[in-house]
Amino acid sequence: MTDPLALDPILAPTDPGARPWNDDLPHDERFELFESHVLAGGKIEPNDWMPDEYRTAVLRFVEMHANSELMGVLPEREWIMRAPTLRRKLALTAKVQDEVGHAQLLYRVAEDLGKPREAMFDDLLAGKTKFHNVFHYPTKTWADIGIIAWLVDAAAIVAQQALRDSSYGPYARTMQKICWEESVHIMHGRDVVVTLMTGTDTQRAMVQEALDRWWGPLMQMHGPRSDRTKDRDLHWRIKAKTSEELRQEFLTIYVPRILELGLVIPDRELAFDEATGEWRYADPDWAELRTVVTNHGPMSEERLEFRRLNRAATAWVRDAILSEPRSAA
Amino acid sequence: MTENGDRMIDEGDPNVGAPEPEGGSSGDAPGAARSGTLEAWEVFRQEKDGDPMRHGGNVMAPDRELALHYAREMFSRRGESVRLWVVRRADIGVLDDLDLLQPPLDRSFKKPGGYVMRDKLAAARDRAGTSKPRARE
Numbered sequence: 052m053t054d055p056l057a058l059d060p061i062l063a064p065t066d067p068g069a070r071p072w073n074d075d076l077p078h079d080e081r082f083e084l085f086e087s088h089v090l091a092g093g094k095i096e097p098n099d100w101m102p103d104e105y106r107t108a109v110l111r112f113v114e115m116h117a118n119s120e121l122m123g124v125l126p127e128r129e130w131i132m133r134a135p136t137l138r139r140k141l142a143l144t145a146k147v148q149d150e151v152g153h154a155q156l157l158y159r160v161a162e163d164l165g166k167p168r169e170a171m172f173d174d175l176l177a178g179k180t181k182f183h184n185v186f187h188y189p190t191k192t193w194a195d196i197g198i199i200a201w202l203v204d205a206a207a208i209v210a211q212q213a214l215r216d217s218s219y220g221p222y223a224r225t226m227q228k229i230c231w232e233e234s235v236h237i238m239h240g241r242d243v244v245v246t247l248m249t250g251t252d253t254q255r256a257m258v259q260e261a262l263d264r265w266w267g268p269l270m271q272m273h274g275p276r277s278d279r280t281k282d283r284d285l286h287w288r289i290k291a292k293t294s295e296e297l298r299q300e301f302l303t304i305y306v307p308r309i310l311e312l313g314l315v316i317p318d319r320e321l322a323f324d325e326a327t328g329e330w331r332y333a334d335p336d337w338a339e340l341r342t343v344v345t346n347h348g349p350m351s352e353e354r355l356e357f358r359r360l361n362r363a364a365t366a367w368v369r370d371a372i373l374s375e376p377r378s379a380a
Numbered sequence: 381m382t383e384n385g386d387r388m389i390d391e392g393d394p395n396v397g398a399p400e401p402e403g404g405s406s407g408d409a410p411g412a413a414r415s416g417t418l419e420a421w422e423v424f425r426q427e428k429d430g431d432p433m434r435h436g437g438n439v440m441a442p443d444r445e446l447a448l449h450y451a452r453e454m455f456s457r458r459g460e461s462v463r464l465w466v467v468r469r470a471d472i473g474v475l476d477d478l479d480l481l482q483p484p485l486d487r488s489f490k491k492p493g494g495y496v497m498r499d500k501l502a503a504a505r506d507r508a509g510t511s512k513p514r515a516r517e
Contacts, residue, residue: 070476168440228437372442375416
């Protein structure tokens with residue numbers, strides 16, 4: 052029985068929403084409170100106090116993601132006018148618009164962490180910040196568009212789904228929206244590939260040739276194996292899975308779906324090891340990954356130059372938005 | 381522009397909010413000089429008629445009109461909203477002090493579950509002689 056007149060604090064102080072590190076405390080004390088909140092699965096919001104290390108780590112992660120969304124539309128954009136039917140043109144246009152939209156959402160998250168958008172564009176175009184390896188390669192045939200939308204997006208979504216639980220609240224919420232939209236892209240890409248695989252021998256060979264070229268970059272995409280205990284982003288729960296966990300997950304879901312179409316995966320060592328419960332595969336070319344992401348890939352410079360020209364050509368729009376409206380008289 | 385489009389900048393609409401008083405710094409009344417700086421606008425969206433407005437994200441815009449255009453592009457591109465609100469972030473008041481919101485006092489008397497009367501009700505029924513016959517044991 053409770054006494055309705057009781058005014059003493061009689062309930063246990065269990066308030067998961069409490070944010071004691073926001074109080075004015077010595078740095079070490081704050082840091083400790085902040086960290087125990089994050090390690091217990093708590094979320095961080097933009098107005099919270101956060102250690103510089105955390106802010107920088109989230110910003111770096113989100114900025115790289117935003118850059119990749121922005122640069123990632125360029126290979127696909129090249130095929131809008133060459134898509135084989137009106138419906139494919141519309142779907143591809145919508146996908147490109149989605150990805151630019153994702154870049155917008157992610158740059159917003161990054162901006163709120165303290166780096167202005169213009170500074171992020173400056174750094175991207177100057178080669179100071181990076182974008183994902185897969186967007187540094189040329190698209191040679193229509194089958195590339197199918198492979199990118201299906202498998203590149205699939206590899207990305209494996210990572211992105213794990214980010215829906217990121218400790219940084221605005222990023223986690225943004226990823227929920229992005230994942231919802233990405234699921235359509237995968238269907239679009241798989242439909243392009245499956246359609247080609249029911250076509251002529253030439254069309255089937257075209258898909259196989261595209262897969263042969265894209266498999267290496269796909270296996271490199273999540274990055275080399277890393278030490279879980281040394282990964283700051285994992286420690287802060289900015290991301291939830293290691294690169295190897297993501298790659299394994301991707302292989303488990305997509306290898307059967309690739310093989311059932313009669314495609315051959317260009318890796319003779321690829322096999323599921325029942326003993327370890329893991330996929331074995333030929334060691335990806337990490338030297339290629341390093342070369343490519345430092346903007347020495349086959350299309351790096353051309354795509355960055357496109358962005359530079361594009362930025363200059365659209366400057367008048369940004370100026371117009373910020374200028375005084377002209378008088379009607 | 382559709383009717384909705386016109387409403388985007390209809391400052392007289394009570395749903396949109398009254399114009400700032402003379403000398404206010406909003407700078408986005410029709411015809412007024414734009415402030416010339418981008419600021420964050422929080423976007424709320426209603427998924428279907430009758431649903432609550434839920435926070436969707438935010439956009440950068442120099443004024444309310446463009447904030448609504450951007451919000452439409454970002455949050456109803458697939459037709460996933462029936463209504464959008466944009467609110468200048470600076471205009472949002474925040475209270476997140478748990479000492480005020482969730483004071484550690486027994487507030488059970490404010491909740492239905494705070495009234496446990498099974499035994500008392502049985503006693504009252506006994507006294508009134510209205511107790512239901514017990515199921516056979």
